[in-house]
Amino acid sequence: xxxxxxxxxxxxxxxxxxxxxxxxxxxxxxxxxxxxxxxxxxxxxxxxxxxxxxxxxxxxxxxxxxxxxxxxxxxxxxxxxxxxxxxxxxxxxxxxxxxxxxxxxxxxxxxxxxxxxxxxxxxxxxxxxxxxxxxxxxxxxxxxxxxxxxxxxxxxxxxxxxxxxxxxxxxxxxxxxxxxxxxxxxxxxxxxxxxxxxxxxxxxxxxxxxxxxxxxxxxxxxxxxxxxxxxxxxxxxxxxxxxxxxxxxxxxxxxxxxxxxxxxxxxxxxxxxxxxxxxxxxxxxxxxxxxxxxxxxxxxxxxxxxxxxxx
Numbered sequence: 001x002x003x004x005x006x007x008x009x010x011x012x013x014x015x016x017x018x019x020x021x022x023x024x025x026x027x028x029x030x031x032x033x034x035x036x037x038x039x040x041x042x043x044x045x046x047x048x049x050x051x052x053x054x055x056x057x058x059x060x061x062x063x064x065x066x067x068x069x070x071x072x073x074x075x076x077x078x079x080x081x082x083x084x085x086x087x088x089x090x091x092x093x094x095x096x097x098x099x100x101x102x103x104x105x106x107x108x109x110x111x112x113x114x115x116x117x118x119x120x121x122x123x124x125x126x127x128x129x130x131x132x133x134x135x136x137x138x139x140x141x142x143x144x145x146x147x148x149x150x151x152x153x154x155x156x157x158x159x160x161x162x163x164x165x166x167x168x169x170x171x172x173x174x175x176x177x178x179x180x181x182x183x184x185x186x187x188x189x190x191x192x193x194x195x196x197x198x199x200x201x202x203x204x205x206x207x208x209x210x211x212x213x214x215x216x217x218x219x220x221x222x223x224x225x226x227x228x229x230x231x232x233x234x235x236x237x238x239x240x241x242x243x244x245x246x247x248x249x250x251x252x253x254x255x256x257x258x259x260x261x262x263x264x265x266x267x268x269x270x271x272x273x274x275x276x277x278x279x280x281x282x283x284x285x286x287x288x289x290x291x292x293x294x295x296x297x298x299x300x301x302x303x304x305x306x307x308x309x310x311x
Contacts, residue, residue, distance in 0.1 A: 006039035011060035018069030028066035119177035128164025141170030187242035203228035
């Protein structure tokens with residue numbers, strides 16, 4: 001990239017329309033503040049249905065997409081940016097759409113030789129009426145992130161009623177997977193699909209016992225240990241498989257792979273890949289970048305520079 005940040009107009013997309021709006025507002029604020037501190041001209045755009053018109057009028061040099069969840073992370077906003085021919089951070093249309101669909105993501109990763117959980121998609125009413133697989137198991141929307149709408153059904157529990165209720169807004173088919181005991185791990189990856197680089201492995205211990213939305217984003221909701229204290233072969237496998245996932249799904253920019261490691265069975269399983277991981281004060285990616293010597297400002301600058309490179 002030949003231009004410095006001080007010469008650039010960066011539109012930071014934040015907020016948006018999904019259930020992850022509050023997380024996006026926090027991520028977007030952090031990114032926008034970091035860019036302004038480095039001299040960039042920044043316009044903060046709370047992304048609504050008029051996004052195409054707003055961006056056409058703004059004419060930014062590049063977009064930093066800090067949206068999370070449906071519409072902002074699933075290929076829709078990426079399609080708008082492609083149509084407007086504005087360079088943007090993170091993955092493109094296909095990778096974004098693919099990784100938001102947990103079922104299709106699992107199929108691609110399985111074909112790439114990465115171990116993924118069993119289970120599958122089930123009708124939400126059937127899930128609420130009875131146990132579709134033996135407990136313990138996890139219920140989650142097929143196309144949401146940030147642990148939104150996730151439920152753990154333990155042995156001896158009754159079926160979870162929420163998916164069958166009128167308040168469920170995450171689709172008629174839900175993902176049900178066997179619960180994998182052990183450690184919650186995460187690996188951030190940066191770079192193109194042709195040359196991804198894993199940063200390190202974080203071991204996450206939720207304060208309340210389950211890594212839900214509050215544990216992810218509330219201050220003190222979880223304890224992060226990095227690098228994770230793991231057998232060397234498990235640490236290396238998590239790094240390698242996160243890079244494999246990034247490449248197989250066609251990701252670019254920044255992604256984060258989430259794993260469970262059953263230390264009794266010595267089994268590592270990749271749960272999902274997030275193409276626009278959080279950039280909040282409690283988020284894992286900036287924490288891993290800092291461990292590798294890349295400050296928050298460095299990481300955000302790299303994201304914008306990477307997006308601006310000709311492809």
